[in-house]
Amino acid sequence: MTIQKPLAQFRGEFPTASLNARRIAAALEAPGCHRRTVLEAGIVNMEKLGALVTGAEPDRQSPFAIARGNQFEAQITDHGMATVLALARKHLGLDIPEAREKDLSAASVRLEFPGVKQINEVRARLTRQYVEQMLTKPTCAINLLRHAMTKLDFGGEIAYLEQDVLAFTVKGRIYVVEIKSYPMIDGRADPTKASASVRQTAVYVLSLQELAVSIGASPRLVDTNVMIVLPENLSFRATATVVDTEMQVRRLRRQLAEVPHAATILAGLPSETALPPLPDMQNKEESAQARDTACEALAQITPRFSEGCVPCPLFRFCRQEAENQQTVSRLGTAVAGACGSITTIRAALDFATGRRLPANAGESAAAELLSRAAAAEAMVIGKR
Amino acid sequence: MDTLHTYLALRAANERKAVAKVTRRHVHISPRPMVIIGYHLAGDIGAPLALIWGTDRTARPHSVVVAEPRNRQLRFDALETFGQSLVEYLSGYVATRLESRSSGETEPVCIDAPQIVVANPATAEWLFGIVGRFTRSLSAAGDPAPAPIVPLAGKHLSFFHNLLPGSSLVLPATEILSTHWQTGQLPSEDLNLSALLGWIAPGEGLDGPAAARQGEDSPPAGPLSDPNWDARKLSPLIDQWHAAKTDEAQSAVFGELDAEIREQLDHTWEDCWRAIHLVNTLPEGDRVARRWERDRRAWTRHHLTMETGTARFRNIPTPVQSAKTLGVLEQATTELQAEMALDDPLVMAAYVASGEALSAKVISVDATRTIPGPRRQVRRPLVIFEPLLPFTRPAGTTLFLVSAPDVEFEILSATGDEVRAQVNKGAVSSSTLSRLPNPGDNVVLSPFTKSEFYPRPQYDDVPWTHRLAEPAEEDPL
Numbered sequence: 001m002t003i004q005k006p007l008a009q010f011r012g013e014f015p016t017a018s019l020n021a022r023r024i025a026a027a028l029e030a031p032g033c034h035r036r037t038v039l040e041a042g043i044v045n046m047e048k049l050g051a052l053v054t055g056a057e058p059d060r061q062s063p064f065a066i067a068r069g070n071q072f073e074a075q076i077t078d079h080g081m082a083t084v085l086a087l088a089r090k091h092l093g094l095d096i097p098e099a100r101e102k103d104l105s106a107a108s109v110r111l112e113f114p115g116v117k118q119i120n121e122v123r124a125r126l127t128r129q130y131v132e133q134m135l136t137k138p139t140c141a142i143n144l145l146r147h148a149m150t151k152l153d154f155g156g157e158i159a160y161l162e163q164d165v166l167a168f169t170v171k172g173r174i175y176v177v178e179i180k181s182y183p184m185i186d187g188r189a190d191p192t193k194a195s196a197s198v199r200q201t202a203v204y205v206l207s208l209q210e211l212a213v214s215i216g217a218s219p220r221l222v223d224t225n226v227m228i229v230l231p232e233n234l235s236f237r238a239t240a241t242v243v244d245t246e247m248q249v250r251r252l253r254r255q256l257a258e259v260p261h262a263a264t265i266l267a268g269l270p271s272e273t274a275l276p277p278l279p280d281m282q283n284k285e286e287s288a289q290a291r292d293t294a295c296e297a298l299a300q301i302t303p304r305f306s307e308g309c310v311p312c313p314l315f316r317f318c319r320q321e322a323e324n325q326q327t328v329s330r331l332g333t334a335v336a337g338a339c340g341s342i343t344t345i346r347a348a349l350d351f352a353t354g355r356r357l358p359a360n361a362g363e364s365a366a367a368e369l370l371s372r373a374a375a376a377e378a379m380v381i382g383k384r
Numbered sequence: 385m386d387t388l389h390t391y392l393a394l395r396a397a398n399e400r401k402a403v404a405k406v407t408r409r410h411v412h413i414s415p416r417p418m419v420i421i422g423y424h425l426a427g428d429i430g431a432p433l434a435l436i437w438g439t440d441r442t443a444r445p446h447s448v449v450v451a452e453p454r455n456r457q458l459r460f461d462a463l464e465t466f467g468q469s470l471v472e473y474l475s476g477y478v479a480t481r482l483e484s485r486s487s488g489e490t491e492p493v494c495i496d497a498p499q500i501v502v503a504n505p506a507t508a509e510w511l512f513g514i515v516g517r518f519t520r521s522l523s524a525a526g527d528p529a530p531a532p533i534v535p536l537a538g539k540h541l542s543f544f545h546n547l548l549p550g551s552s553l554v555l556p557a558t559e560i561l562s563t564h565w566q567t568g569q570l571p572s573e574d575l576n577l578s579a580l581l582g583w584i585a586p587g588e589g590l591d592g593p594a595a596a597r598q599g600e601d602s603p604p605a606g607p608l609s610d611p612n613w614d615a616r617k618l619s620p621l622i623d624q625w626h627a628a629k630t631d632e633a634q635s636a637v638f639g640e641l642d643a644e645i646r647e648q649l650d651h652t653w654e655d656c657w658r659a660i661h662l663v664n665t666l667p668e669g670d671r672v673a674r675r676w677e678r679d680r681r682a683w684t685r686h687h688l689t690m691e692t693g694t695a696r697f698r699n700i701p702t703p704v705q706s707a708k709t710l711g712v713l714e715q716a717t718t719e720l721q722a723e724m725a726l727d728d729p730l731v732m733a734a735y736v737a738s739g740e741a742l743s744a745k746v747i748s749v750d751a752t753r754t755i756p757g758p759r760r761q762v763r764r765p766l767v768i769f770e771p772l773l774p775f776t777r778p779a780g781t782t783l784f785l786v787s788a789p790d791v792e793f794e795i796l797s798a799t800g801d802e803v804r805a806q807v808n809k810g811a812v813s814s815s816t817l818s819r820l821p822n823p824g825d826n827v828v829l830s831p832f833t834k835s836e837f838y839p840r841p842q843y844d845d846v847p848w849t850h851r852l853a854e855p856a857e858e859d860p861l
Contacts, residue, residue, distance in 0.1 A: 062611035063619050065427030181427060185514070186699045234430035234518055310572055323593060331393045332570045334385035345397050352391055369737075373391035375773055376737035380407070380729040 006266040007042040007157065010297070013277035017045035018120070019159040021203035024152065025196070028255045030308035034265045035301040035318070041155035041262035048278055050313030052287070053294050058313060069181035072231055076179050076238055077166075081144060084166065084177060084229065087240040091227055094170045096143070102130060105147035120160045123149035131208070132215050134169040144168040150207035155262035165204050165226075174212070176204050176226045184230040184239055194228075201226045202248035206256075209249070224249055265301060273300050305329045306336070340366035388734040389566055397568025400591035402583040405566045408728045409666035412552035412676040414499035418473050419445070419656045421503055421649050422511060423609045425453040429514050432459060433609065433618075434645045435466050439473065441657040447649075449642045451625045451634075460530040463519060467537030474498050474540055478687055497553060497676070497683035500544055501660060503577050503605035503652050504558045508544075510607040512554070516541030520697055542697045543686045548713065550675045550720035553683065557659035564663055569596065577605045577655050584662060603648040605655065610648070617644050669727035675720075703850035704843050711841040722832035726789055732828060739776060741830040742783060744769035744803060746821045753806070763812050765820055767793070769803040772826070782808075783829035788819045790834055805829070 019040065027033075027040045039046055047058040076083045081099040088094050104123050109116070116122050127148040133141035148163045166177040178201045182193045205226060209219035224246040232239040266273075275297050279290035298317070305322040306329060309315050322330040328339040328348055341362035342348045350356035351367035352374040358364035385393070389405065396403045422435040431453035438445035446469055448462035480492035502508050519538030522530045544554050562574045567583040574580050578599025586595035604610050609618065621641045628634035689695040701709065725732045725741075735741035747768045754761040775798050783805070785791040791810035795803065811819040821827045 057612055060611055060615065062426030062609070062614040064425050064614055065611070068427040183429060185517070234428075307570055307572060310570065326397070328394070330570075331390075331397060331568060332385075332572075334571070335390050335393050338385070338387060338390040339394075345394050348394050349398055352394070369387045370391055370394075372739075372773055373387040373737040376388060376733040376743070377391065377730070379736070379743060379772065380733045 006263050007038070009271075010038065010266055010269075010274055011042045011044055012274040014275040014294075015045040015048055015278050016043045017047070018162060019043055019152075019154065020162050021164070021200040024154060024159070024161070024203050025199040026308075026311055027154075028252065028259075029199075030304065030306055030312060031255065031258070033304040033306075033309075034260060035298060035303040035314070036312065037155045037259055038262045038265055038301055039314075041157040041159070043157075043159070044275065046313040049275070049294065050315075050317065052278070052281075052291055053298065053314065054316040055291070056316060065181075072181045072236060072238075073179050075236055076229055077146075081166075083238050084144075087229060087238060088168070088175070088177070088227060091240045091242050092175060092225070094175070096168070096170055099144045099168070100142050101144040101146060102142040103146045104130075104149060108147075120149055124151055124160060128211060128215065131167075131174070131211055134174065135172055135212070135215070135217050135221060138169055138172045141169075143170070150204070150211050152203070152207045152210065152256070154256065155259045156264075157262060161203070161207050163204050163207075165201065167204075167208060172221060174208060174222045176201060176208065176222070177229060178204075178226060179229045181231060183233060184241065185233055189230060189241075197228055198226075198243050198245055199248055199252075201228065201243075202245040202252050205245055206249050206252050269300050273297050307333045338366065338369065342366050385571075386734050386738050388737040391737075392566040393568055395568075396566050396583070396592070400568070400593055401586060402565040402567045402592060404564065405730065406564050406666070406724075406728050407730045408669035409663055410563060410669050410672060410724050410727070410731075411555060411560050411663065412499070412668075412672050412679070413555075413660060413664045414496070414552075416476075417499040417501045417555070417660065418470075419501045419653065419660075420507075420511060421445075421606055421652045421656065422507065423606045423645070423649070424510060426608060426611060426614055428453065429510065429607075430518055432462060432515065434649065435462070436646070436649050436653060437466065437469065438653075445653055447642075447646065449638075449645050451638050451641060452622060457528040460528060460534055463515075463534045463537065464531040467531075467533040470537050470540060471533060477683065480684065492684070493677075494680050494684045494687060497680045499553060499555065501555045501557060501656050503556065503656055504575055505556045506575075507605070507607050508554055508556050512541050512545035516543075516545055517697075517699065539690065539695050539697065540686075543683075543695075547682075548678075548716040550716055550723070551679050551682070552672075552676055553679050555660075557656050560663050561659050564666065567596075568592065576600060577652065577659070578602050581655055581658055581662075585658065602651050605652040606649070613648065669724070671723040671727050675723070703846040707843055707847045707850045708841055710849075719835045722835060725830060725832050726786060726834075729828075732786060732830060735830055736773060736828065739774075741786075741828055742769065742775045742777075742803060743772045743828050744775070744826070745772065746823050746825045746827060747802075748823055749820055751817050751820055755806075765807040765811065765817070766796075767805050767807065767821065769805065769827075770801060771798075771803050774800060775803055783831060784833045785810075785819075785821070786828040786830050786832075787821075789830075789832060791819055792833070793829055 023040060027036050030036060051058045081101060085096055085099055088096060104126055106119050106123065109119060109123055109126065113122065127145065127150060130142050130145055134143065145167045148167060150161045150163060152159050152161050164178065167174055168177065178197060180197050182190055205222055205224055208222045212219050212221050225242050225244050227240050227242050229238050229240045231237065276290040276293040279286040281287050303318050303321065305318050305327065309318060326345045327343055328345055329336040339348050342351060347356065348370060351358060351363065352370035354371060358367040392403050392405060416439050418437060418439050420435065420437040423433040425431040425433050432450060433453045434447065434449045436445040436447040448465050450458050450462045452458055477494055477496055477498045479495050481495050482490045483493040484490045502511065516538050519534050520542050522535045522538065524532060547553055558575055558577050558580055561580050561584060565584050567574055567580060569583065576599065579596040582595030582599040583592040586592050603613065621637060621644060625634060625637045625641065628637050686695065698705065725735060732741060736743045747770050750766040753764055753766045755764045777795060777798060779795055779797055781795040783793045783795065788810065792808045793805040794808050795805050797804045807820065811817055
């Protein structure tokens, strides 16, 4: 891993978990959070950290959901990718006679290169090699990659990105295919799940585009039209939809550029700030001590609590913190936005009831709106 | 979120308890609603795991549990039991009486309509959208074949899907609670019924946030079960059920499974009834009965199509149907917004706070004022107000008197301490002049008038909003 020193120091011996598109997409849904940036860039295992500091069991995926997802994916990728090829012909309008696939998953790479050390680096190098061949010798090279490994700069750190998707080339262009197991019902998928998938797929597209650039090819060779394969209605029959992710890719590129440098954030902290090693959770004393250390370390890094925090493993921790500090962001983006530069609930209410007078233009705009609301309510309910 | 609700959210957080958003109840509550709660298997929205339902809070709810939710025969058996109960409940609402329409004709309308209460919008979407959608057209010739009651119940469930805003035929508990109360947490946290109830009625020795945390730790209200419970309890029990060699052993495992699932769902059963009870403590808004009448008419139409076997449901609406639905939805949304505001001064306060409505004291009324009309002088009374909150809408804005929403005012000028408005409609003849306010009265003028009947939009052709994009023509240059 190429994690920089300050991050490695901050993480200490706390367990790691590699980054994936889901994590990156989710982190970008809660923009401006220094705490999360540091933890993601330091590839900290957030589930375990969340469980340690909140004392709650980490949320896992239901075994039933996993089983169904695997069953669907196996069916789609069986028989020489027959289903994927048929769908790609139909939905992407591509002319592909056959799939020459290569599996770059950790297990399969280990099988091929026994005893290899830095498995992710090897996978990334292989991915690069194959993509290069795909783009230069499209007629005889591998034309379908599974579980490729690409790199992406997140907060100044190079994140290895394990791709869940398939990438295949036709006539020198790369297309991304994502397989999901939530159903498309009467031509419509659950909008929340669908938009999450699109955001995740955009992460893959972006990192493949950057790979193309790094081998001297045009990023446009990676098509932003991605094919998402879903089960149709309640069956296991596959159907697909093509989504143009260009807008999401552009947004993502902008967001990633705005992610503050994790190392810079850490530079301002006392040098001994670090996460503890993961304790034996059965040992009450040891885990209480570790929890205190972890909470102290986290408290040093400024969070930004918002609506996008709900899926974050640290949600309950940060929520409690926001509640203790009585910040307006505890109430969500809409309330925080309306309060402008006023940060605490108490201050906002003082402005609303006229107990406190605004000192600057930012405060007076919000104070005027809030005091109107308080006055309008008082007319109905009577003075309190 | 408008500024009044922002302010109320701040207060709720500060007081550590939800605050009232309304002074009236804006939904109809049936004396005998049917509460339905259910789980489906994770990742498999078409596989019900369990349903509990009933119409009596004090009685033990009915239930079905599917030991192997992926087995279609077992699924149909469970849906048969549920379907019988549902159809029996609905059949209590078929008696009609003659009622007159606004056009003067009379027609038979069901005296009362059924009401289904579910925990949250996701349950409604699952039960009516998915279970209804995939059982309504099941063929009796299928293998395994469902009992005829299953597709029949499916048709009824489908009727309850996608009702209009303002309908009380289906009440998702979280939705009715958050219409009436404002909590001090994230809006998405309000989707958890137990947490929401914690904020509204924290119970002995707890405050809102503490009660909400407790609520969060109880099993989910469905339709998705707790994934950790799936892994720890459900999955091993289903495996044991498959492994059981004898009928006796299998029914023993089933008993265990049944008890385990009941334990997950029972508190939501109680929560739903608490939600109904809490909302029911508020006095009903004046226009709620009118909306319930519309519900009764909708139910009557459904009942008649079921009677005659002409009930039809489309899986994918045609573009013209979509355009019509959109028009009807827009109209119902605006109407509901207006009716709630006219019924409830606290709902109206949000519009006063945002500056759309004027809350003012009447300074003077000139009822005899006339202005030149197209042919002769016409009476246009002039009212001068002193605004209680600054009012800055431009001259020409049309507002209506909240106490008599068909009296229409036009703003002539608005300054910090004086708003001049003339009456254009509703109180311009000697017989209606008495509807004008009197000097010294405190009044509210709002953008809401009494609802008008608009015919449903008709389209001969697909409107442009619902056409597929045509490929752009080549630029000739």
